[in-house]
């Protein structure tokens with residue numbers, strides 16, 4: 619990958635990281651404000667817990683993404699960015715533009731998804 623491409627994806631990752639951090643921060647603040655508000659009757663409690671579950675799931679997902687972004691930034695430092703971790707082929711720029719923290723090329727990604735589904739069905 620060209621140095622200019624590396625710079626491009628580094629910026630993309632840094633922007634994404636900032637966005638994810640904002641999302642996590644926003645979700646946390648929302649939970650805090652919900653907790654602080656009165657939720658005396660059952661309906662409110664139900665809504666509150668569903669919202670909390672969704673928020674929690676979202677922040678878990680966001681934290682996971684943050685971790686993957688950090689990991690990808692680390693790979694840029696090491697000079698291994700954009701290389702599939704399974705087959706060691708270059709990941710297509712097209713794919714990286716959609717998912718700059720992708721670890722695998724599209725083919726390996728499909729294989730690993732199938733493996734996961736197989737394990738899930740047992």
Ligand SMILES: [Zn+2]
Pocket residue numbers: 702703704705706707722723724725726727
């Ligand atoms: Zn691959």
